Amino acid sequence: MSTIKDVARRAGVSISTVSYALSGKRSVSEETRSRVEAAVRALRYRPNAGARILASARTQILALSAPMHDHTYPAAFMTFVRAVTQAAHDHDYDVVLLTECDDAACESISRVVSTGLVDGVVLMDVVGEDARVPLLRALGVPSAVIGLPEDREGMSCVDMDFGRAARMCVARLADAGCVQIGLVGQPQALYDRGLTFAVRFREAFQDECRERGLGAAVTTSDAPGAVARLRTSLHGLDAFVLDCGEYAVEQVLDELRETGEHRLVGAAQGLSIVVGGPSFDPGRFDPPLDAVPVDPVRSGSTAVSLLLGQVDGGTAESVELYAPSWVRHGSVRNGGGLA
Amino acid sequence: MSTIKDVARRAGVSISTVSYALSGKRSVSEETRSRVEAAVRALRYRPNAGARILASARTQILALSAPMHDHTYPAAFMTFVRAVTQAAHDHDYDVVLLTECDDAACESISRVVSTGLVDGVVLMDVVGEDARVPLLRALGVPSAVIGLPEDREGMSCVDMDFGRAARMCVARLADAGCVQIGLVGQPQALYDRGLTFAVRFREAFQDECRERGLGAAVTTSDAPGAVARLRTSLHGLDAFVLDCGEYAVEQVLDELRETGEHRLVGAAQGLSIVVGGPSFDPGRFDPPLDAVPVDPVRSGSTAVSLLLGQVDGGTAESVELYAPSWVRHGSVRNGGGLA
DNA sequence: TTGTAGGCGTTATCAA
DNA sequence: TTGATAACGCCTACAA
Numbered sequence: 166m167s168t169i170k171d172v173a174r175r176a177g178v179s180i181s182t183v184s185y186a187l188s189g190k191r192s193v194s195e196e197t198r199s200r201v202e203a204a205v206r207a208l209r210y211r212p213n214a215g216a217r218i219l220a221s222a223r224t225q226i227l228a229l230s231a232p233m234h235d236h237t238y239p240a241a242f243m244t245f246v247r248a249v250t251q252a253a254h255d256h257d258y259d260v261v262l263l264t265e266c267d268d269a270a271c272e273s274i275s276r277v278v279s280t281g282l283v284d285g286v287v288l289m290d291v292v293g294e295d296a297r298v299p300l301l302r303a304l305g306v307p308s309a310v311i312g313l314p315e316d317r318e319g320m321s322c323v324d325m326d327f328g329r330a331a332r333m334c335v336a337r338l339a340d341a342g343c344v345q346i347g348l349v350g351q352p353q354a355l356y357d358r359g360l361t362f363a364v365r366f367r368e369a370f371q372d373e374c375r376e377r378g379l380g381a382a383v384t385t386s387d388a389p390g391a392v393a394r395l396r397t398s399l400h401g402l403d404a405f406v407l408d409c410g411e412y413a414v415e416q417v418l419d420e421l422r423e424t425g426e427h428r429l430v431g432a433a434q435g436l437s438i439v440v441g442g443p444s445f446d447p448g449r450f451d452p453p454l455d456a457v458p459v460d461p462v463r464s465g466s467t468a469v470s471l472l473l474g475q476v477d478g479g480t481a482e483s484v485e486l487y488a489p490s491w492v493r494h495g496s497v498r499n500g501g502g503l504a
Numbered sequence: 505m506s507t508i509k510d511v512a513r514r515a516g517v518s519i520s521t522v523s524y525a526l527s528g529k530r531s532v533s534e535e536t537r538s539r540v541e542a543a544v545r546a547l548r549y550r551p552n553a554g555a556r557i558l559a560s561a562r563t564q565i566l567a568l569s570a571p572m573h574d575h576t577y578p579a580a581f582m583t584f585v586r587a588v589t590q591a592a593h594d595h596d597y598d599v600v601l602l603t604e605c606d607d608a609a610c611e612s613i614s615r616v617v618s619t620g621l622v623d624g625v626v627l628m629d630v631v632g633e634d635a636r637v638p639l640l641r642a643l644g645v646p647s648a649v650i651g652l653p654e655d656r657e658g659m660s661c662v663d664m665d666f667g668r669a670a671r672m673c674v675a676r677l678a679d680a681g682c683v684q685i686g687l688v689g690q691p692q693a694l695y696d697r698g699l700t701f702a703v704r705f706r707e708a709f710q711d712e713c714r715e716r717g718l719g720a721a722v723t724t725s726d727a728p729g730a731v732a733r734l735r736t737s738l739h740g741l742d743a744f745v746l747d748c749g750e751y752a753v754e755q756v757l758d759e760l761r762e763t764g765e766h767r768l769v770g771a772a773q774g775l776s777i778v779v780g781g782p783s784f785d786p787g788r789f790d791p792p793l794d795a796v797p798v799d800p801v802r803s804g805s806t807a808v809s810l811l812l813g814q815v816d817g818g819t820a821e822s823v824e825l826y827a828p829s830w831v832r833h834g835s836v837r838n839g840g841g842l843a
Numbered sequence: 844t845t846g847t848a849g850g851c852g853t854t855a856t857c858a859a
Numbered sequence: 860t861t862g863a864t865a866a867c868g869c870c871t872a873c874a875a
Contacts, residue, residue, distance in 0.1 A: 217554075
């Protein structure tokens with residue numbers, strides 16, 4: 166491996182000139198610059214990461230804390246991880262992936278931060294009272310949170326507005342003439358863990374139904390039979406909101422299939438269905454389903470931008486809850502009150 | 505942030521003594537060691553990553569090249585990524601995740617290697633003629649491949665023996681008395697890309713059926729209707745081998761459900777089904793399915809071990825194809841010829 | 844058992 | 860516009 170010294174010698178200039186020619190942090194004559202560039206190419210020079218980090222106190226690396234536990238949805242995990250790494254690479258950053266949970270997650274974060282391995286930390290999969298949040302604050306490291314922890318003083322957060330998403334689902338169903346709405350929520354464990362997107366969605370769903378005087382029932386997607394469970398507590402059910410994983414959506418459709426009701430999804434006299442906040446494609450079900458999907462790319466790139474803003478000396482504390490948008494596939498009657 | 509200098513001063517020893525006390529690379533008296541440790545705790549000292557990397561030419565970081573394209577299975581991706589990061593952490597290594605595909609994947613790899621950011625590279629999702637393989641060889645960097653590229657001279661590879669897995673599926677079905685076997689393979693795109701596990705499985709399936717004089721038919725899982733397609737080309741179908749994604753497995757079961765055949769899966773006169781090489785749980789289907797699953801933890805930890813062996817000066821070139829093992833859930837009649 | 848000191852490859856300050 | 864040179868923080872021969 167050739168070093169900056171070799172480049173300097175070959176280009177007939179000093180080391181510092183090479184450094185500046187490459188970083189552009191001070192002006193260099195056109196002629197020297199091209200001599201330096203030629204030498205760089207000839208020697209296939211690449212600045213050494215360790216030396217650069219030591220001298221500049223910038224690593225061009227950020228940590229992504231993406232804890233993986235039994236209830237992690239693979240599709241969501243993958244999509245968000247991809248979005249964050251993509252956004253990071255767009256800004257010439259690499260990503261160190263930390264997959265531990267709970268205490269081990271905190272230990273990993275403190276290790277990479279306090280050894281100076283990373284310039285900042287992105288948090289995925291946050292819960293209401295997330296131990297990583299006070300940790301990041303204590304460490305005083307640039308950071309961004311995908312999700313909405315309770316305690317967000319001084320934190321930068323980004324997420325879809327799941328409350329608004331739930332209200333949007335209810336509103337459209339109501340506009341379409343539905344009056345008895347059942348929610349198939351996440352597995353109970355997610356609420357117990359306090360995953361904020363799930364909690365926010367469910368609460369807003371109930372609030373909106375109450376405010377509109379609609380019948381509402383709620384169940385979780387731990388076991389099959391969600392449709393039957395909802396029907397026992399709410400008669401005349403005419404719409405479903407599915408805030409659950411891909412597989413649970415399939416189970417609901419299977420249940421409807423047994424009675425042939427799946428053929429009437431979206432029909433004037435049939436059931437209406439909408440999926441809340443999926444990170445998978447709601448159009449590939451049979452029948453295709455309307456949805457209010459999250460936007461992982463937006464979440465990821467916003468998180469990275471918020472983070473890098475702090476690295477460059479900016480301030481933190483900004484919460485970006487972006488508006489949900491509706492994706493129509495015809496599973497809500499009357500086109501969701503708009504047709 | 506306190507440095508090794510602060511620790512040395514506080515402990516009343518020299519810098520090198522602190523270094524040695526912490527690394528254990530030379531003996532230190534019990535008394536000084538404890539004084540050093542006390543100082544480390546008091547100052548919350550953590551060695552600086554950049555400095556350590558620069559001085560030691562070891563980064564304790566490895567790159568995981570896990571290209572994400574449209575056909576990537578989320579569950580498999582997640583499981584393997586987790587396994588690799590877990591194994592790396594067990595060896596005090598961090599993982600830089602590279603998600604780009606094709607040329608961009610190669611560029612990322614050469615960047616992190618030639619800047620000296622990583623000590624080695626793990627490859628996931630390799631295809632037969634994978635451009636990353638010759639690249640790694642040219643770079644002369646420690647590496648390990650999860651999968652089996654054509655050209656593996658000087659490479660360390662690990663994977664389940666998918667050929668043997670396919671033969672095992674056929675053998676058990678044959679032992680159970682099945683004579684007409686249909687394979688639902690991966691989407692065509694995976695074969696076109698040359699993903700080795702898919703190709704190896706399919707070829708071995710066909711070979712084994714031929715050698716045993718069994719009827720065999722093959723289709724892909726691009727579109728629903730796999731069962732019907734197989735039946736048009738093979739009459740009297742009595743067994744299925746499913747080497748495909750989770751969703752495609754569901755579709756096959758749905759198809760059988762329409763005719764009520766799903767109730768006879770595994771029965772003496774019914775259909776037999778086995779899933780080849782899944783990284784998802786085959787027991788959660790209805791009915792639960794027998795399978796010959798991959799072992800992502802084994803693949804990941806073996807890959808990391810092979811890699812770190814090279815970092816410590818060992819040699820490369822070793823191919824570990826571990827034997828498949830059968831997971832029984834009752835979807836093959838006669839218990840797979842063993843009951 | 845411990846200390847001294849050179850070097851790792853950059854960046855950035857200070858002169859020129 | 861350019862060049863010396865002092866950090867950056869740690870590791871590790873070499874000495875004692």
